[in-house]
Amino acid sequence: MAETPKDSAPKDRREFLWKLGTGAGVVAIAAQTVASLRSLVPNVSYDAPTTVKVGLPDEFPDGLKFLPDERLFVFREGKTFHAISAVCTHLGCTVRAEALSQPEDTTIEGQRLRLTHRFSCPCHGSRYRGDGAAVSGPAPKALAWYHLSVSPDDGQLTVDLAREVGQDFRLTLA
Ligand code: FES
Structure with missing residues (x-):
């Protein structure tokens, strides 16, 4: 039986939400990784002034x-x-x-x-x-x-x- 535009709407929405969720997850993990790496670098320089x-x-x-x-x-x-x-x-x-x-x-x-x-x-x-x-x-x-x-x-x-x-x-x- 051929799929009608009405039937495909929930599937498209599920796909869109899945992609949105995955994308948000990847962005969150990347942001957390950057923040973790940044925390290893001090904000101030402890080098003695010359x-x-x-x-x-x-x-x-x-x-x-x-x-x-x-x-x-x-x-x-x-x-x-x-x-x-x-x-x-x-x-x-x-x-x-x-x-x-x-x-x-x-x-x-x-x-x-x-x-x-x-x-x-x-x-x-x-x-x-x-x-x-x-x-x-x-x-x-x-x-x-x-x-x-x-x-x-x-x-x-x-x-x-x-x-x-x-x-x-x-x-x-x-
Ligand atoms: S440190 Fe060796 S002679 Fe001065």
Whole structure:
């Protein structure tokens, strides 16, 4: 017996509802999957900021100041500053500064530098000159120098721990 348009209406409706239900189920599962995966990614970054304010220039004595949180030595000579990493280039221990009995003036990369300290690593005995150059021990290279600037907001010295600079870098205040 041939199917009349009247007979096919409930079947079409059932098919439509089945497709609608299936589609809604697939969308719901996809949305739940995306939400679950998104929950694995934190909304905030826990990376340490690379630019750190370390204080007003006047708070730095002439000579050296060690900043333990940044593992950094900031040197001041009058109005001129530079910063050298305290992270040993061998396996990352914190190096110690030792004051020289007599400061030495030297020229490095065309810039005069007064050496007041040298550095040594307590872990495996690497030794560094006051400009950070490795002189003995397993350290494969010199201590890093980092970029210093003055924050326009509040005048604090700011170090960028992601921006290494050459040994001729100096920040000289007006
Ligand atoms: S970590 Fe400094 S010498 Fe090994």
